[in-house]
Amino acid sequence: MNSAIAAQSKRRLPRHPLATLFVVVIAAAALTPIFALFFFAFKSDTENWRHLLAYVLPYAVQQTLLLLAGVAIITTLLGVGSAWLVTAFRFPGRDIFNWLLALPLALPSYIVAYIYVALLDAAGPVQTSIRTWGHFATPRDYWFPEVKSLPGAIVVLSLVLYPYVYLPVRAMFATQSATLLEVARTLGASRWRLVRDVALPLARPALAVGLSLALLETLNDIGASEYLGVQTLTISIYTTWLNRNSLPAAAQIACVMLIVVAILIALERYGRRKRRFAISERQTRIVAPIEIVGGRRWLATLACLLPVVFGFLLPAGFLAYQTVLRGLLSGFDPELFTHFISSVVLAGSATAIALAIGLGLALVARFAPSRTVTTGLTLAGLGYAVPGTVLALGLLSPLVGIDEMINWVSRLFGGKGVGLLVAGSGAAIVIAYVVRFLTIAIGSMQAGLGRISPRVDDAARTLGAGYPEVARVVHLPMLRPALGAAALLIFVDCLKELPATLLLRPLNVETLPTYIYQFATRGDFEEGALAALMIVAAGIYPVIRMTRLADRSFGTQTSN
Incomplete structure (x- = not known):
């Protein structure tokens, strides 16, 4: 059956050379920063390698x-x-926790790190209260976990990133066959064995994907790791490039970091090997939740409440409290409005470009599929796996090369040089955003097109419509939900992005993340609470919408 459909598709769909060329060009552009990085790293003096291998x-x-x-x-x-x-x-509160547990995604990790340092550091309210109640003279008189440490960074990042695992695994649990679990119960499986031996193995592909995303975001982090005193590869790239003014050494560290990224991707593929599960169209009965009775129902509520409190409610409440306490609304900083506009313009531009490119690539894959197109789409979507610091470093040489070409053309026609038109402007940030988040647009468009039957295309073609007309009249109206969801996610991700923005922003240009970062480096993060609250507020709606869409897509029952 599938082979017959594939054969029919091959006869029906063209191999348009321009469409294939479009995919190849986008894939090559997305890979250019990586190629430039390796070229720059291995071209430099080997003395840098010896120093890095010995000390860094x-x-x-x-x-x-x-x-x-x-x-x-x-x-x-x-x-x-x-x-x-x-x-x-x-259990009590289950319906609310369905979407509350996803809300930490709206918080950038660096903001959460700043908040917990302000709360738990020696001068913070928690330790101050301990010294007051315990009659301690100094912090040396008692033990308290150090938040500015590797364990502190692990906990803080985990509180923000666990929804990357929660969302896909929850969707997989919700779609598992009730019959399969009932058979396991009939055979005497306890609840623990039911999770360990049946539900979790079936959800392993979703776990591998979600965990890989969480780890890639950990690698991409720069603000939280630096503030908490963890010398990661990302921080080493940043300090080597800017503080030590050694671009070749930074490129070499970035190459090592790309090896770590490649290992993570390989582990994710290994986690999903030979694990392809499909829900039978004839089997619509999914798992019915079991009522918990007694004291254990409140333990379940507490288990879900803790990550929500420490991952979202407490940080968001702290930001709101500091905004009111410091009068940041009444004494609104006019520059903050300028930074907000800069953030929105950059994020909005990148979102529009990424959606246009992603839609074009997905349509080419539908109208003119081939092995080249499939490979090109995979390569074009690799940007998300490249940390923002590495991406910024890899983009530097290509962007400067483009500027040199523009200056050469300008002088050729008798004009003056225009300087760093691309590398020295917001265009560099937009390009970095597009390369990094293009995979979201591609995935969303392909998922949306996958829900449109090929028979719809056949009917439109039979009536004489060309492929552009089919895309405009048929596909675009049906893709509006996917376009909207992708636009929200890309926009919020761009709004939160710190590493690439920090390294590529033009002089005297600030965005909300870099505005907050400047206060944090001066030890006065609370003054940036309103800006942080604006980022959080912008991310809440997309997260809730994404959770609701998942509920409707998988038929999850949330009513008590």
Whole structure:
């Protein structure tokens, strides 16, 4: 059946050379920063390598691997545990926790790090209260966990990133066959064995995807790791490039970091190997949640409440409190409005370009599929796997090369040089955003087109419509939900992005993340509370919408 459809598709759909060329050009553009990075790294003096191997890389790699391992463990426990609770059981607050557990995604990790340092540091309210109540003279008189440490970074990042595991695993749990689980119960499987031996193995592909995303975001982080004193590879790139003014050495560290990224992607593929599950169209009965009775129902509520409180409610409440306490609304900083406009313009421009390119690539894959197109789409979507710091470093040489070409053409026609027209403007940030988040647009458009039957295309073609007309009249109206969801996610991700923005922003240009970062580096993060609250507010609606769409798509029952 599938082979017959494939054969029919091959006869029906053209191999348009321009469409294939479009995909190849986009894939090559997305890979250019990586190629430039390796070229620049291996072209430089080998003395840098010896210095890095002796003094920088061993400690940075160790800290990075320990950070990734800790985040992997905690995000898995929080994400899988909460997903199983809200899917398999009924308890007080379950319906609310369905979407509350996803809200930490609206908070940038660096903002959460700043907040917990302000709360838990020696001068913060928590330790001040301990000294007052315990009659301690100095922090040396008692023990308190150090938040500015590797364990502190692991906990803080996990509180923000566990929804990457929670959302896909919850969706997979919600669509598992009730019959399969009932058979396991009939055979005497306990609830623990039901999770360990049946539900979790079936959800392993979703767990692998979600965990890989969480770890890639951990690698991309710069604000939280730097503020919490963890010398990761990302921080090493940043300090080597800017503080030590050694671009070749930074490129070499970035190459090592790309190897770590490649290992993470390989592990994600390994986690999903030979694990393809489909829901039978004839089997519509999904798992019915079990009512928890007695004191354990409140334990389930508490287990879901804790990550929500510490991952979202407490940080968001702190930001709101500081905004009111410091009079940031009444004494509104006019420059903040300028930074807000800069953030919106940059994020909006990148979102529009990414959606246009993603839609074009997805339509080419539908109208003119081939092995080249499939490979090109895969390569074009690799930008999300490249940390923002590495991406910014890799974009520097190509963007400067484009500027040199523009200046050469300008002088050729008798004009003056225009300077760094691309590399020295907001265009560099927009390009970095597009390369990094293009995969969201591609995935969303392909998922949306996948829900449109090929028979609709056949009917339109039979009536004489060309492929552009089919896309404009048929596909675009049906893709509006997918376009809207992708636009919201890309816009919020661009709005939160710190590493690439910090390294590529023009002089005297600030965005909301860099505005907050400047206060944090001066030890006065609270003055940026209103800007942080604006970022959080912008991210809440997309997260809730994404959760609701998942509920409707998978038929999750959330009513008590």
